[in-house]
Amino acid sequence: MPHAHTHSLEDNLSAAAQWCAKRGEKLTEQRREVLALLLSAPGSVKAYDLLAAIQKQKPTAAPPTVYRALDFLVAAGLAHKLESKNAFVACCDFEHPHHGVMLICNQCHTVKELTDPVLEARLAEDAKAWGFSVAPQDIEVKGLCANCRHGDGEAQA
Amino acid sequence: MPHAHTHSLEDNLSAAAQWCAKRGEKLTEQRREVLALLLSAPGSVKAYDLLAAIQKQKPTAAPPTVYRALDFLVAAGLAHKLESKNAFVACCDFEHPHHGVMLICNQCHTVKELTDPVLEARLAEDAKAWGFSVAPQDIEVKGLCANCRHGDGEAQA
DNA sequence: GGCGCTGATGTTATAACGTATCAAACATCT
DNA sequence: AGATGTTTGATACGTTATAACATCAGCGCC
Ligand SMILES: [Zn+2]
Ligand SMILES: [Zn+2]
Ligand SMILES: [Zn+2]
Ligand SMILES: [Zn+2]
Secondary structure (H helix, E strand, O other): OOOOOOOOHHHHHHHHHHHHHHOOOOOOHHHHHHHHHHHHOOOOEOHHHHHHHHHHHOOOOOHHHHHHHHHHHHHOOOEEEEOOOOEEEEOOOOOOOOOOEEEEEOOOOOEEEEOOHHHHHHHHHHHHOOOOEEOOOOEEEEEEOHHHHHHHOOOOO | OOOOOOOOHHHHHHHHHHHHHHOOOOOOHHHHHHHHHHHHOOOOEEHHHHHHHHHHHOOOOOHHHHHHHHHHHHHOOOEEEEOOOOEEEEOOOOOOOOOOEEEEEOOOOOEEEEOOHHHHHHHHHHHHOOOOEEOOOOEEEEEEOHHHHHHHOOOOO
């Protein structure tokens, strides 16, 4: 069982639409479709996979179609970009704008998002010792998720 | 004290060659050239920029030329790949294989490498709470370096 | 209704990043 | 010399992302 959330896809999309409205923006059909794909996926998804999925219903879709939607979703906090993977994942808590730690499974590509103020403080402190100021951002960490550690898959990269 | 930083480029390259020899590998001319470019650069460098530099002396060089050299250097610990930037940086302490925290300046692209066992432990602990096991890796952190904070550049991304 | 403004989308092309493949050259050992 | 493994050369291709410009839809306004 991946997660026990009571939220259905439709609920999530409705909440996202409201969130956009509150920001003075619109969750248009294209954006909604991309977000739905992200929410439905078990883990992160690549832009061109999203494009392929969209093209099944709308063959004229092109790269800018999906990249524009993704840019919007990331800016609105509805999705995160995993820079180390060139992939995207829906954000499960977009109403509280945040940056956190993304635990990315090397095996199944699921992502667990967490925040740890202690960790962030330590990092900022370390950086400060070199005069470096840390920008707000997600920290991407790779490894193996609980499922994949239990022999559900094969060796790790 | 690992080294006192009076190293010239040639010293670094010699040490790298010895390090490779100790590993039963060779710092060939192409690898040496790429490493020299990385060492000479003030910050991280992109693969195609390296390629362009190499092509000035050897116009037949192609992408595989530089990517092969980079793969070798990373595997040998002589360089790090910054996955979030698609860029590469020479490692200043290759004789002690490690993963650490890479402080990447958004402005000047310099990289400060550091290690903090406390930070790593905290991260592993956080992950463990979700059954996630962290793989060995560099943690990439973006921000502004000391120089760039002091008005030497313009606004940050 | 016509008009201009703005945000969103359509469409084409191209830039930027990275790999597969196979052949040739080279080194090393016997 | 012959066999073997590594490195390089060269071409082509695959993947990721953006530039540029045209079009369209909504909306306030007169
Ligand atoms: Zn999130
Ligand atoms: Zn997994
Ligand atoms: Zn290093
Ligand atoms: Zn800087």
